[in-house]
Amino acid sequence: MTPNIKNLFKLKSLPVIAPEEPEVPEEKQEQDAESAEESRKRTYHEAGYRDSARTFGNHSTLSICLDAVYSKFQNEEKEMEEKQGKLKESYINEQKNRETEIKALNxxxxxxxxxxxxxxxxxxxVQKTIETLNEEIIDLPRNPEKYNVKATRGASAKFWIGLILLIPITLYLFTFYISTSYSAFFRDFDPNTTIIQNVLDARxxxxxxxxxxxxxxxxxxxPFVFLGLGFLIHMFGENKNRTNYIKLGLLFVVTFVFDVILAYEIESKLYDLNKTFQTPPFDLKIAFTKNQFWGIIFAGFIVYIIWGLVFDFVMKEHRERDKIRNEVEIRKKNIVxxxxxxxxxxxxxxxxxxxISNVKELVIKTKGRVEELQNxxxxxxxxxKDYKLYASEYVQGWITYIGEKIAVSKTEKQSLIESCIETYNTNLDLVGANEKSQNSVYISAL
Structure with missing residues (x-):
């Protein structure tokens, strides 16, 4: 009775409530595997010996026989499901890892x-914000209050108008005070010239x-003294309080007194030109009755006040203009x-x-590898390696027959054996079982 039949018999005789399969010892399994392998080797060796006997060891026929041996080996391997499972295990694991990798890549x-x-x-x-800032830069000077900028609309235009007016007024004050101060303190009047020529001297x-x-x-x-006084008027006007108002009043008084002094000195010199023995001495009472006296005062003092007001206006508009310009600069910096x-x-x-492109390429490459593994x-x-082992057994059987049974000279027999070995090596190269790739596998989808 074979072992399998004995096992079946034992299974049938066991109680139904606790069916168990007998465990085969590992040593026994290894011995069975070794005996199966030895049996398989012997089968290939005998097949080689038998086929050689049929063809009288012909090396050309050996090539055809080795193709048949490979096909037979291939079919045998295909039927060994357990062995195939073990051989494919690493590929299955790699495929699972690749699929996990694909998921991670996705x-x-x-x-x-x-x-x-x-x-x-x-x-x-950000582009939308830049467009908005550009629109604000264009619109801000026209509508500063729209952007919570406390500045007067049109400040830039008012500033330039005020500046244009301020320049000729400043030149006038320079001309007036240079001429009147020279006439009042240093010049000797000529009775042969007009009053205007005596007061205002071009040279x-x-x-x-x-x-x-x-x-x-x-x-x-x-003239810079008067311009400085005008600048102080603007500065004191910045902070409106009682002290500054007093200072402003004093500045106006000082300027007015200085203009009175200039007018008095000039009028005094003009008065002396026409003086006689009966003419009373010149004093303020007489000066106040002279039109030239008041003309000189107002030609300087009134224009000086106008200059101060225009200067104050220009500075205020410049400040308003700076508010807008600062806001514009802030927006330009934001744009940069x-x-x-x-x-x-x-x-x-x-x-x-x-x-992303690299990941996509890697996904395609990995999917290709998964398909390759699936194939x-x-x-x-x-x-x-196994095929080479069994093919060598087959060729050994083939050569054994040549050595034992074929009656030819030793030289011819050796030549025939070498031809068979060469055919064997060629076959190994064709199926990918050469020495360089002994540990590789040959894959054939049947």
Whole structure:
């Protein structure tokens, strides 16, 4: 009775309530495997001996027989499901790892595509902000209150108009005070000239420098005193309080007194031109009755007040204009910053796009490997090392017959054996079982 039949018999005789299969010892399993392998080797050896006997050891026929041996080995391997399972186990595990890798790559791709969308949306938002800032830069001077800028609309135009008016008024004050101060303090009046020519001298500045350094410096610098007083009027007017109002009043008084002194000195010289023995001495009472006296005062003092008011207006409009300009500059700087940010975002966008492309390529490559592994799993794995082992047994059987049974000379027999070995090596090369790839496998999908 064979072992299998005995086992079946034992199974049938066991109680139904606890069916158990007898465990075969590992040593027994190894012995069975070794005996099966030895039996298989012997079968191939005997087949080689038998086929050689039929063909008288012909090496050309050996090539055809080896093709048949490979086909037989292939079919045998195909039928060994357990062995195929073990051979395919590494490929199955790799396939599972590759599939897991594909899932991870898909998640990574989805994440990067989401990042890509966010970067694109962020760029659009920044571009929209830049467009809004450009619109504000254009509209801000016209409607500052719309952007919570406390500045007067049209301040720039008012500033330039005030500045244009201020320049000729300043030149007038320079001309007036240079001429009147020279006439009042240094000039000798000529009775043969008109009053206007005595008061206003076109060459007052050059004459003063010709008279001396002190006279020239005094006449040249005195207009700056009045301009400085006008600037102080503006400064004190910045902070409206009682002290500043008192200071402003004092400044106006000082300026008026100085203009009175100039007018008095000039009028005194004019009065002396027509003086006789009966003419009373010149004093303020007489000066107040003279039109020229008041004309000189108002030609200087009133224009000086006008200059101060225009200067104050220009400075205020400049301040308003600066508010708008500052807001415009802030927006321009923001535009520069946002433009740089867009450049950075676009660079990041390119990096993410390149990363997505790389992930896609890797997914395609990995899927290709999964399909390749599936073809391996679906096919039959031929262990070339095993085939070489059994093919060598077959050829040994073939050569054994040649050595034992074929009656030819030793030289002819040796030549025939070498031809058979060469045919054997050629066959190994054809099926991929050469020495260089002994540990590789040959895959054939049947």
């Amino acid at each position: 998640v990574s791709q989805d994440t990067k595509e989401e990042q890509l969308r966010k970067k694109e949306d962020e760029i659009k938002e 007052a500045l050059s004459k003063a420098w010709n008279d001396g350094l002190l006279e020239g410096a005094f006449v040249t610098l005195i 910053f946002l433009t740089e940010k867009i450049s950075i975002l676009r660079k990041e966008l390119e990096e993410i796009t390149a990363a 391996i799993i679906d096919g039959v794995i031929i262990p070339t």
